Amino acid sequence: MEHLEQRQKVTIMIAIMAAMLFAALNQTIIGTALPIIVADIGGMKYFNWVFTIYMLASSITAILVGKLSDTYGRKVFILTGIGVFIVASLLCGLSANIYQLIIFRAIQGLGGGMIISTSFTAIGDLFPPRERGRWQGMMGSVFGLASVFGPTFGGYIVDTWQWNWVFWVFLPFGFVAFIMIWKMFPNPEQNEKQSVDFLGAILLTLTIIPLLLAFSWAGQNFAWSSPIIIGLFTWSIIGLAAFIVVERRVENPVIPLHLFKNSIFSISNMAGLLMGMGMFGAIMYMPFFIQGVLGISATQTGFIMMSMMLSMVLTSTIGGQLITRTGRYKIFAIAGLLIMAGGMYSMSLMSVDTTVTGVVRNLVFVGLGLGLTFPVLTLTVQNAVEHQYLGVSTSASQFFRQAGGTMGVSIMGSIMNMIMGRKMANVSAANDFEETSELQDPQVLMDPNQISSLAETSKVPSAQFEQMIFSMREVLSQSLNGSFLFGTFILLGAWVLILFLKEIPLRMTNQPAKKEEKISS
Template sequence: MIAIMAAMLFAALNQTIVGTALPVIVADIGGMDYFSWVFTIYMLTTSITAILVGKLSDTYGRKPFILTGIGIFILGSFLSGTSVNIYQLIIYRGLQGFGGGMIMSTSFTAIGDLFPPRERGRWQGMMSSVFGLASVFGPTLGGYIVDTWQWNWVFWVFLPFGLVAFTMIWKMFPNVKSAGKTSVDYVGAVILALTIVPLLLAFSWAGKTFAWDSMMIIGLFVWSSIALVIFIFAETRAENPIIPLHLFRNSIFTISNVGGLLMGMGMFGAIMYMPFFVQGVLGISATRTGFVMMSMMLSMVVTSTIGGQLITKTGRYKIFALMGLTIMGLGMFSMSRMSIDTTLFGVIRNLVMVGLGLGLTFPVLTLTVQNAVDHKYLGVATSASQFFRQAGGTIGVSIMGSIMNLIMADEMKEMMAKATGGAASKLQNMGALKDPQVLMDPDKIAGVKEKVPADMLPLFNQIIQSMREILSTSLSGAFLFGVFVLGVALILISFLKEIPLRLTNQTEEQSEENVEAKSVSS
């Protein structure tokens, strides 16, 4: 478990450390127009790899894939640090994503190989804590490295840690695989990739790079829908399908994954847009914002660890998911009620509530899926759980961003309409102040303020105050959508069938078959 957690921490830290360092990296190597692709390509390759490796690891065992994943991730990290232009960085980050997908998928699945469902709760909680700690320290460490050393060390600093994780898993980790040889569903894998890629691209670009009703976005959704129909047709005829469709007839599997998708929408929405409020509305620096966001992830670490222990001790899990979603929803609702008068203490309190709820829910939805399927489907079930959660994050961030931008545009039009006489023309001339998101760039605001004549400073300050109010209102709309999503998840999980956590890695049917086999043998 130490070996698995070391591998998980290595991948998670490398993922979270890049965020704060990327502006400095792009400023050095150029390519601001392709800035978002550094994240997008990693998300795409991670998602595709995780869902495909799940099934393959059920056939060939977890060990080859987690070792291959660490090796590819180390190579991608090293090459990313050697990038001389944005195109190389994008390619190498995509390579990192292939390795990261293998590590993330097999790490959570490996717990199922080592422990029966009743024992997995505490370890799922510990794994969630590892990811939470990486989310806490990664961004801060990334900022420190680019401020102190060359940005290349963002990618290189943890390479020795990766080599240690590789050695530990190679020496200690058992390889559990299915008996006998089975065919690989290569056709299904290709079609699945052609389904996932356009879907995630559509949600990544919609409302930002392209309008929701643009031909590009509509075309991607149509492409993904057609590919999905072909995939379902192909899987029903495959000898060894990459995703056995009969799993979706299991209500626990389906409800848990849809619930995970909805939870991901709320979770990533809070992580992505709360810094907008802290920096843009409250005017707190980016460095201090990182420390404020720590409160959410640290509270998640606490409850995921405690919740996992309680699940193992009591054998109950549904109550923790319901409690977690309720607390998380209340925290998100409190976020939607924030205004320019909200104190920093109020912000931290809301983040702690979301983190506490997230920590209780996060381990449960993976555990329920693993407990509900045969051990031979452990890899594909766990990978599906990871994929739905990550896809939910992509979808949620996109929709909440669109809501924020729509409200912001309407509020700006209303503000401009209320401006009269000379004030209206002066507002129009302040081009840098037409978008409230400029509040995220204090240096730009300071530059504009220096050029403002003394007699216009009261008007300038009034505009800044109005823009803070507009940004706060638009974020409230986005967080309110998060409340709705978590409410739907809460209702859905209330229908989740709670079955006893097994004390072995065999289902009841398998245990009965073994007893009958022993009886016949005797």
């Protein structure tokens, strides 16, 4: 599609961005709404799975679809993804408990993985690497805009309507995106059909799932040294070993292992994994600080989170334009990750005395750094491989970023719950909270109405009740501090990796790269 007229390329990109907007809105809107949803249907112990299962499902789907789209074209997969996403969104709004919501979010993740993987790959089909920076930046801006309006609108919905509408309100966007892709996206060229590496995909799934479960349960449900945690890690290692053996022998592997011989491919993906851990951790856990610690409503939380995403849109757009003009990209990733790490460290210092201005300042720093880094890591991978590997390399980049988000949210959730459990036990013992069992769970902080109801019905004197609420806010704040500090070290690790990234010229065409730039097989 590189040789299409510019007007037709722009029209196709509008359709792709419409599909991305639909998926991104449904993904970001849940952030500020989740505390209220959990307060209604219960299951705070499993709240991180609402996010984690989506990331896991989309990661596995993206990596398989990336390879398949290299053979069968992008159009069929992006249309299928939109259709699955629409059905799953409808079902999410009908969830009666946390378990149903988790299941339906998994189905939603399958559709989301198809949409995101094929969308970013299509940019590589339409434009050569030198021109992709601008469009990668615009795609980042689409996600950023969705992240601006999604949380804000999500907070407004749960404050004024039923939370179910969080999943239903953007369904019309899905139908519009489906029609636009159907009409505008060109049909794929007939390529030689290849066998599908289903065994490799299954083994990859069997590697990731036990690893995720181990990180989610360790320190919360089971000790790190418990047989079940050790068993899960062992299972994951065995699955990875089997996956490598299979990928070396099959004719058409789901992830060609020779790609990892390219240092640009490997370093970019590892940095993307670490960036995902920090990025999604900030997006998921800041609303818990704003609502639970500061006592701000879900709607206002959305407006506060908007500062992070607006700054991301700004630097993503500007950074993408500068990459296209200058052909340089490494400096943007170096600066972006360092700024993100600084913002995350500032988050780890927040307390019950932190002002809204302080929160906004920290979010702006994270957003500025994220916007500079976001377009780079996919671009570096696409530029380092031959066009025949465009789909699988792009999906691998998305996979590592999504997998990082899955692991990061799980680990940060485990850290938060571990610290919270220990400190809450100390606070309860010191203040004799046993008379009011409801105030032994910081979950009540997420719902102002529940706090007001408890204040009216509690037999505890009002002064003591206020002290209990304040103590729980302190516990939640300190627990989140530990999670954000972990995110700081993770982002610094990504920054160190980027320092070793080799910067090669951005190609001016999608034709095969020069010999010295090819990935050796």
